[in-house]
Each structure stands twice: as C-alpha cells, then as structure tokens.
Amino acid sequence: MQVRLIDLIGVLSRALDLVSRTLGKHHAHVGCMAARIAGRMELSPVMQRDVLLAGMLHDAGAVALHINLESLGFEADIHTHARAGQLLFGNFSGLESVAAIIGEHHTSWAHLADSGMENELALAAAIVNLVDFVDVRLDRTKPYDGQFARVLEAAQREAGGKFNPDCVNVFRDMVAEPDSLSGLFAPEECLCTDAHEQLETIVLNAWEVLGLCGLFAQVIDFRSRFTATHSRGVAIVAQDLARLFNFDVDDRHAMYVAGLLHDIGKLAVPSRLLEKPGKLEEDEFLAVQDHAVVGEYILGGVPGLEKVCEWGTQHHERLDGSGYPLGRSADQLSLGSRIMQVADVFTAITEDRPYRDGMNAEQTANVLRAQVDKGALDPEVVQVLMTHLDDINETRMREQRRAKQEFEAFAEAVHHASLSEIEDNLSSVCIAGGA
Ligand SMILES: [Fe+2]
Ligand SMILES: [Fe+2]
Ligand SMILES: [Fe+2]
Incomplete structure (x- = not known):
C-alpha cells in the first residue's frame, strides 16, 4: 500500500473541516493561505511544505479534546488544543516540525521571538497564527473579498505583539492586490503552491x-x-x-x-x-x-x-x-x-x-x-x-x-502541558509586572 503524504493529510483535513458548520473549510483555508504567505516570505521549501501541512491540521487537538471550534476564545482552551495537536503528531517521523508549528499556532509573536525557537520555525508558527485569526473572522455567508480590509485592520492593531509585523505586511500586500486572495479559498488553489508541488513527491509506505x-x-x-x-x-x-x-x-x-x-x-x-x-x-x-x-x-x-x-x-x-x-x-x-x-x-x-x-x-x-x-x-x-x-x-x-x-x-500529557503553559504565562506576567 502506498499513499502520498499530502493525500493522507488531506483526508484528515477534510474530516476536520466537517466538524464545524460555521467554520466550514477552515483547515483548507488556513493551509492554503499560510502556504501562500510562507512562499512570499521566502521560507525554505521544506518549511513552506510544513506550513501547509500544519495549517491543514492545526486544530486537530481541539477536535480530539472535544473542544468546540467556534468557542476557541478561552485562553486555557487555546493553549491546550495547540499542545494537544503537537502531542498527537509529534512522534510521527517526518512531521516533527509540523507538530512544533501546531503547538505554537496561538503563541504571540512577542513570546515566540523570545522563546529561543528556531527562527524559521517561529515564523512558520506566526504565519499560521495570523492566518487562523483572519479566517475565523470571515463571515461564510458573505463574499470574502469585501471582508479582508476589516480583518487586516484588526491584525494591524496587534502587529508586533500578537502577530509578526512582517507577516502582517505580507498579508496587507495581498489584500491590496485584487487577484492575490480571490479564489484562494477554493482548496484546489492550494494545488498550485510550490509547497503542494513538493509534497506530491512524498509517498508513504x-x-x-x-x-x-x-x-x-x-x-x-x-x-x-x-x-x-x-x-x-x-x-x-x-x-x-x-x-x-x-x-x-x-x-x-x-x-x-x-x-x-x-x-x-x-x-x-x-x-x-x-x-x-x-x-x-x-x-x-x-x-x-x-x-x-x-x-x-x-x-x-x-x-x-x-x-x-x-x-x-x-x-x-x-x-x-x-x-x-x-x-x-x-x-x-x-x-x-x-x-x-x-x-x-x-x-x-x-x-x-x-x-x-x-x-x-x-x-x-x-x-x-x-x-x-x-x-x-x-x-x-x-x-x-x-x-x-x-x-x-x-x-x-x-x-x-x-x-x-x-x-x-495523551490526556495526562495534555494536562501537564497545559499546566506548565499556565505556569509559564503566570511567570511571564510576574516578570513583566516587575514582581
Ligand atoms: Fe459506523
Ligand atoms: Fe487553533
Ligand atoms: Fe483554527
């Protein structure tokens, strides 16, 4: 039995996209848009590929943990599901970087930049973070084109803190080019990215x-x-x-x-x-x-x-x-x-x-x-x-x-990971507060 990696990840990604009716095709959108931004930011070919896969799978942890995708507003849930996704895929040989990106896909840029994480990996996580933010704010019942300016404004307000400023600028450029985002939300658009082309050659035994x-x-x-x-x-x-x-x-x-x-x-x-x-x-x-x-x-x-x-x-x-x-x-x-x-x-x-x-x-x-x-x-x-x-x-x-x-x-590891996450956040609050 031989199956291409991208086809198999596509299976789970399609399945994840059926969990929430209000966030339809969320994983396909995030994968496609993240791969496009990674290409424009000239991340290495391997990292562009991993950004696409991470985008396609990024909320798998929330589904496994039974957390509502629509209610991912609670801080604890946000970090827990990101870590859960990392734990799910982290031991699969070849998906280590994908798992690391998933684990940080809600970590603020201010925190990531200081974390000691390898630069390109941190950028990859920052891209998924921004694109995720953009996609959940798009109203599925209306044409997407008219909505990007509003979402861009919200992202710009958080550039430098929550989001990497270069990622926000690339997104701004894409919003300014009438053709660069239209059609991006059709999953088949993903097929034209360099990242997708590379993945077509990876066949699993x-x-x-x-x-x-x-x-x-x-x-x-x-x-x-x-x-x-x-x-x-x-x-x-x-x-x-x-x-x-x-x-x-x-x-x-x-x-x-x-x-x-x-x-x-x-x-x-x-x-x-x-x-x-x-x-x-x-x-x-x-x-x-x-x-x-x-x-x-x-x-x-x-x-x-x-x-x-x-x-x-x-x-x-x-x-x-x-x-x-x-x-x-x-x-x-x-x-x-x-x-x-x-x-x-x-x-x-x-x-x-x-x-x-x-x-x-x-x-x-x-x-x-x-x-x-x-x-x-x-x-x-x-x-x-x-x-x-x-x-x-x-x-x-x-x-x-x-x-x-x-x-x-898995449940135990998620519990520990989220506890240490909370401790980390508490200590950084203390440091920032000068206590
Ligand atoms: Fe059944
Ligand atoms: Fe998420
Ligand atoms: Fe998401």
Missing part, C-alpha cells in the same frame, strides 16, 4: 500509512468517551479475519486501515448525538447514519485508498439490503466489506462502554447468529469468527487496552 491513520483514529475516537477505543478494536478484528480468509499482506494492511477510518464520517455528526443517552429521535438517527456517506466523501478518490474506502464506508450495509447508506444487496458487497460489517458488530457488542459491559461469548454468539438467520451478516465470515472466537476476542481486548492506555497517556 504501508507502515507509515498505518502509523498516520492510527493517529487519525485517535482524533476520531478520543472525541467521544463512549467509543474511545472502538476503531482500534474494529481494525484488529477485521485484520484478523482478513488473515483467516487468506488476504495477502497488502490487503490485510488495507483492512486494518479501513477499520481505523471506518467511522471517520462521525466527525461530521454533532457529538451531542453521539453521546445522547437513550433513544435517538428519527431525525437524529438519520443524522448519525449520515456518517457512512460522509466517510465516502472524505475517503473517496484518494489514490491508494480505494479498498480502504470501499470496505470502511460499507460497514453499515447488510446482505439483505436493510443497511445504509445505499441499502446495497449481497451481490454488491465484496468479501472485504462483509468482513468489516462483522468486525464492526462484533466489536460494538463485546467492548465495554461507560454505560454497559460488553457481551459474553454466549450472548455474542446469539446476536451474530440472529443476524445471520435474518440474512443481514455473512454466514461464512460469522462462522470463521465463531471458530476463532476466543483468540480474536483476546486480541481485540489487548488492542483496545493498549488504545485506552494511549488515550490516558
């Missing part, structure tokens, strides 16, 4: 794709405490079943990634619905069901992810046509999709959730057999699962325990 998608699964799963390890469980069960059906190594990897991303469309579902205790109203249920179609919008058309998209987004289809989103029938569902359907049901009923324990072996067998008798799930896949039930369940529990530990370690 299977292990790198698995690693990065594991991080994406954390953003998807951490958002809801009810299902904090669900995708990891589905991924390992589906991969185990694929092995038992003699899928080759490439398809087993694709199956694992499909499991990690099968619920990526849930980022577009309001979390109050995902966490609603009790039964959903009909319109709410339809909104939750949308996640399957949304998943196809996010994953569809990405070269290298064709099987991931098919298997992942068909996990709610059923052989008897009773599933969604399309109500496909048996002859339209491949073995890979049937495996994913069984892996999803199996994981959902056996995993513990905060409001109930997972089912035991006997209850699990009853539910799966009933689904087979109804004609919903594939009899052969369920049979293979039942034959290896203990082993597969053991592997699932181990994987979900590991995912839970990672979740707790």
Whole structure:
C-alpha cells in the first residue's frame, strides 16, 4: 500500500473541516493561505511544505479534546488544543516540525521571538497564527473579498505583539492586490503552491500509512468517551479475519486501515448525538447514519485508498439490503466489506462502554447468529469468527487496552502541558509586572 503524504493529510483535513458548520473549510483555508504567505516570505521549501501541512491540521487537538471550534476564545482552551495537536503528531517521523508549528499556532509573536525557537520555525508558527485569526473572522455567508480590509485592520492593531509585523505586511500586500486572495479559498488553489508541488513527491509506505491513520483514529475516537477505543478494536478484528480468509499482506494492511477510518464520517455528526443517552429521535438517527456517506466523501478518490474506502464506508450495509447508506444487496458487497460489517458488530457488542459491559461469548454468539438467520451478516465470515472466537476476542481486548492506555497517556500529557503553559504565562506576567 502506498499513499502520498499530502493525500493522507488531506483526508484528515477534510474530516476536520466537517466538524464545524460555521467554520466550514477552515483547515483548507488556513493551509492554503499560510502556504501562500510562507512562499512570499521566502521560507525554505521544506518549511513552506510544513506550513501547509500544519495549517491543514492545526486544530486537530481541539477536535480530539472535544473542544468546540467556534468557542476557541478561552485562553486555557487555546493553549491546550495547540499542545494537544503537537502531542498527537509529534512522534510521527517526518512531521516533527509540523507538530512544533501546531503547538505554537496561538503563541504571540512577542513570546515566540523570545522563546529561543528556531527562527524559521517561529515564523512558520506566526504565519499560521495570523492566518487562523483572519479566517475565523470571515463571515461564510458573505463574499470574502469585501471582508479582508476589516480583518487586516484588526491584525494591524496587534502587529508586533500578537502577530509578526512582517507577516502582517505580507498579508496587507495581498489584500491590496485584487487577484492575490480571490479564489484562494477554493482548496484546489492550494494545488498550485510550490509547497503542494513538493509534497506530491512524498509517498508513504504501508507502515507509515498505518502509523498516520492510527493517529487519525485517535482524533476520531478520543472525541467521544463512549467509543474511545472502538476503531482500534474494529481494525484488529477485521485484520484478523482478513488473515483467516487468506488476504495477502497488502490487503490485510488495507483492512486494518479501513477499520481505523471506518467511522471517520462521525466527525461530521454533532457529538451531542453521539453521546445522547437513550433513544435517538428519527431525525437524529438519520443524522448519525449520515456518517457512512460522509466517510465516502472524505475517503473517496484518494489514490491508494480505494479498498480502504470501499470496505470502511460499507460497514453499515447488510446482505439483505436493510443497511445504509445505499441499502446495497449481497451481490454488491465484496468479501472485504462483509468482513468489516462483522468486525464492526462484533466489536460494538463485546467492548465495554461507560454505560454497559460488553457481551459474553454466549450472548455474542446469539446476536451474530440472529443476524445471520435474518440474512443481514455473512454466514461464512460469522462462522470463521465463531471458530476463532476466543483468540480474536483476546486480541481485540489487548488492542483496545493498549488504545485506552494511549488515550490516558495523551490526556495526562495534555494536562501537564497545559499546566506548565499556565505556569509559564503566570511567570511571564510576574516578570513583566516587575514582581
Ligand atoms: Fe487553533
Ligand atoms: Fe483554527
Ligand atoms: Fe459506523
């Protein structure tokens, strides 16, 4: 399995842009505009590339921490989500600078300039900070062109303090040139930046794709405490079943990634619905069901992810046509999709959730057999699962325990990072105040 880095980051970026309706395409806008400014400021080609990626991912930490993107006005949330984003991506080889930029994307220029951070990296963070400020102030319901002058004025008032003055000047020049900003907010405009062109040559191998998608699964799963390890469980069960059906190594990897991303469309579902205790109203249920179609919008058309998209987004289809989103029938569902359907049901009923324990072996067998008798799930896949039930369940529990530990370690690290951030801010206030 091979996927271009920019395409894979584009998957998560598109998903992040569906979380908030009022801030539609925020990550695409910030990535594009930041890459343009980095080009004009003549940052090194590598840094221009990292600015684009950081812009495309910059608020991932807020989504993982369940912080409302629209309410990112509170100081504590601002620093916490920036650090959380840095922690999410910081250990991925090749994304260290991207993570560092994300970690400082709300740090004021006055603070950054004094921080000892490498100059170009500090400038990169300053660019994302300014562009983020600009984009959240644009009213999506009105034409953008008429709004830039007002936002520029607000940025100029903070030049030298919150914002790097050179970045503000470059933005001012762009606002003055009628053509330089128009069209910039169409994501395809990004495709013409030097940064994007460079990224097209970076292709990830299977292990790198698995690693990065594991991080994406954390953003998807951490958002809801009810299902904090669900995708990891589905991924390992589906991969185990694929092995038992003699899928080759490439398809087993694709199956694992499909499991990690099968619920990526849930980022577009309001979390109050995902966490609603009790039964959903009909319109709410339809909104939750949308996640399957949304998943196809996010994953569809990405070269290298064709099987991931098919298997992942068909996990709610059923052989008897009773599933969604399309109500496909048996002859339209491949073995890979049937495996994913069984892996999803199996994981959902056996995993513990905060409001109930997972089912035991006997209850699990009853539910799966009933689904087979109804004609919903594939009899052969369920049979293979039942034959290896203990082993597969053991592997699932181990994987979900590991995912839970990672979740707790992440939460702990975010907590510590934000505490030290608050201490830093307090001490700089004391120093500035001469105390
Ligand atoms: Fe942010
Ligand atoms: Fe933002
Ligand atoms: Fe789902």
